[in-house]
Amino acid sequence: xxxxxxxxxxxxxxxxxxxxxxxxxxxxxxxxxxxxxxxxxxxxxxxxxxxxxxxxxxxxxxxxxxxxxxxxxxxxxxxxxxxxxxxxxxxxxxxxxxxxxxxxxxxxxxxxxxxxxxxxxxxxxxxxxxxxxxxxxxxxxxxxxxxxxxxxxxxxxxxxxxxxxxxxxxxxxxxxxxxxxxxxxxxxxxxxxxxxxxxxxxxxxx
Numbered sequence: 001x002x003x004x005x006x007x008x009x010x011x012x013x014x015x016x017x018x019x020x021x022x023x024x025x026x027x028x029x030x031x032x033x034x035x036x037x038x039x040x041x042x043x044x045x046x047x048x049x050x051x052x053x054x055x056x057x058x059x060x061x062x063x064x065x066x067x068x069x070x071x072x073x074x075x076x077x078x079x080x081x082x083x084x085x086x087x088x089x090x091x092x093x094x095x096x097x098x099x100x101x102x103x104x105x106x107x108x109x110x111x112x113x114x115x116x117x118x119x120x121x122x123x124x125x126x127x128x129x130x131x132x133x134x135x136x137x138x139x140x141x142x143x144x145x146x147x148x149x150x151x152x153x154x155x156x157x158x159x160x161x162x163x164x165x166x167x168x169x170x171x172x173x174x175x176x177x178x179x180x181x182x183x184x185x186x187x188x189x190x191x192x193x194x195x196x197x198x199x200x201x202x203x204x205x206x
Contacts, residue, residue, distance in 0.1 A: 013051045015041040017065070020058050024110045029055050059111045066107060067134075070098040074135035078142035084149075084202075085194060091139045092161070092190040099170040100180060108174055136161060152201055164193050 006014075019041035023032040032055070038045040052058040074094045079087060098104060137158050143149035168189055172178045181189070 009051075012041070012043050012047055015043060016048055016051055017058070017062060020055075021062055021107070024059065024062070025106055028113065029059055029110060059107075063104070063107045063111055066101075066104050067098065070101065070104070071095075071133060071135045071138075076135060076139060078139050078146060078148075080146045080148055084143075085198070087139065088194045088197060089190055091135050092165075092193050093187060095134065095136055095162070096165055096169065096186050096190055099165055100173060100186065105170075105174050112174075134158065134162075150201070157197070157201065161193055161197060164196070165189070 016037065019037055020032075023037060023040060034045055034048055034055070037055075038048050041048070052061065074091070076087065076090045076094065137154055140149065140152065140154050140157055144151060144154070169181050169186060173180050
């Protein structure tokens with residue numbers, strides 16, 4: 001399939017985001033001026049503001065875009081006539097990989113550093129942006145629509161399973177409280193969460 005041709009506005013927006021990612025990670029948000037951002041992106045300052053009202057909006061957009069792009073790359077779809085367990089395990093392992101991705105963690109650290117005095121606002125903004133279309137949500141919705149999965153509350157299930165992932169390997173890594181978990185432990189986490197889902201939501205319904 002041929003990649004759609006980008007217009008000038010889209011090209012400039014991408015240049016701004018690439019420049020912002022580089023500067024925010026090396027200098028911090030407070031240490032980066034809009035003038036410098038425009039210079040590195042090779043666009044005018046007015047163009048930067050045309051795309052992003054503030055540096056805060058740009059930080060959040062960087063985090064959201066990385067999340068959404070990574071989830072879009074997960075090709076797992078619900079298959080009605082295939083066993084549930086390996087499908088669920090594949091989706092969970094893919095999302096664990098996203099949440100432990102060093103680039104994603106670094107961008108969230110940048111965001112937290114900038115929003116340190118308004119953590120509640122940051123939490124709401126991030127959750128509204130990065131859970132809009134997760135691979136897990138897509139898989140659950142397709143399973144319910146097919147009639148194979150029971151009529152679950154997708155928001156509740158997604159929040160519960162993502163909470164388990166975040167509690168074990170996202171927040172500790174984000175706050176650098178421990179070394180990143182090795183691959184074997186991450187895979188074991190995925191298996192434990194899949195088992196929890198099957199026991200809580202599917203037990204006695206099949």
